[in-house]
Amino acid sequence: MGRLVALAAREDERCALIGATLRRDRPEIGADIGSALERGPNGRTIKATLGEALAEPLPFQTRGTVVVDFTTPGNGRAHADACRAHGAAWVVGTTGLTPDDALAIEDAAKSVPVLVSANMSVGAHLVAQLAARAAVALEGADVEVVELHHKKKKDAPSGTALLMARAVAEARGQGEVLRTGRSGEAPRTPGEIGVAAVRGGDVVGEHTVYLFVDGERVELTHRVSDRGIFARGALRAARFLAGARPGLYRMKDVLA
Template sequence: MSDGRVATDGGVESSPGLRIAVTGAGGRMGREVIEAAADREGVAVAVAVNRSLVDPVAGVAVESAADLDGLLASEEPDVLVDFTGPASAVAYAEACADAGVPLVTGTTGFDEDGLDDLRAASDAVPVLKASNFARGVAALRRAVREAAAALPGYDVELTETHHNGKRDAPSGTAKSILDDVGDARPDLDERVHGREGDAPRAATETGVHARRAGDVTGEHEVLFAGNREALELTHRAGDRGVFAEGALDAAAWLVDRDPGWYGFGDVLDAGDTEDAGDSGQ
């Protein structure tokens, strides 16, 4: 990496000559990351892989994911950015650990065993996992924590909406927000996913609703209601580029870190935004 630093649009410094690897290059987010890198000065895609054959993306040739080990060894990227699936992400994390390449992953839907496997890689290399790389979501989560603590006894409902191709429900971001609510309101220890028939609300429940429709990028709304008033906190992503930009900010930040487990909040803390992001669940 070069010595000089240049500021990104988000205020996080990126080193000229930052060389990244991208997995899932043929997917929605993989393409977004490659295109965002092409538009960002001082960032180049050294490796792009996909499990199936796809055409070049933004002028970058896409190789077979089966060749990732060899590509990491020969190209020596500074960091790998992953938005794939839980099983693939774990395999890529193991490859990064073997090659000594830091990993940024926005993949969601892990079960506990998968998270344990992902965390194992952080013994060898820095691993940054976040359910969402939008700075607005980081601000939403901070606001949710404050509201939940300030409104004891209020009912809480969370609704998230994504495109019709999203597989995990509720979204990883929604789960992180629910954890935030639970930390501030330990009395809400039951999550009820949708309602049907005779379903009176229990005082201990948080309602969770996942909607899948069209090409919606991502919306998260948290409703607090009680004492004859209601408070709604909402974030809407205009397009996936906001997530790709945040992932590149995270990649630039992660390169020189020690092995360990990090979250997007750590990146934002570096920009004087304290405890504003994903805790790296």
């Protein structure tokens, strides 16, 4: 995802690509970012840490610096410290966050604007909002969320599936009623929201919210065919944060 975000930022006239990071063992460390993207040099070099990238002086004025973070769980504390130290807003698209990552995000949001989303697609968030409205309108409906992803995806169920299920639960005024996976002989518990994960092939991402009532069924589906939509959504979130006050934001704030 990092490369897609960098490419999208390089091609967006509203953004200036000023930094990028890779693991310290990668040979591209120190290379020009634009050249690494095969888009021509831009005078900025790839760093091994976020702190190093943010510390590199800028030759021009900006509306605000925003970090778009698609890395791996466990980096939250270091990234939070770097964003606070340099006054940078922080878009977090990393999934499978650890408890310490979550605490680091909460701490950072006291000083800088932070947006967290397991899915940067506008369409996915619209489905979550529609599912919440439908669950209220279809009083007593049984709700199940099924997600499909490629066979290499590590976390299950996906953060987007959980987002959709929790949107329904919140709209209904429910607490923690999610059930991930289903086995055994027990009947379905009234009010629970099931979440199931399917893995296989090269599926980019598909989520369906099923709402069952006696005599009919409503299905709301979001399918992704181009991962570029996540990069474009992340940049939309970044532009929103560039003018925001410190605090914790969600994609629904961007779409409001």
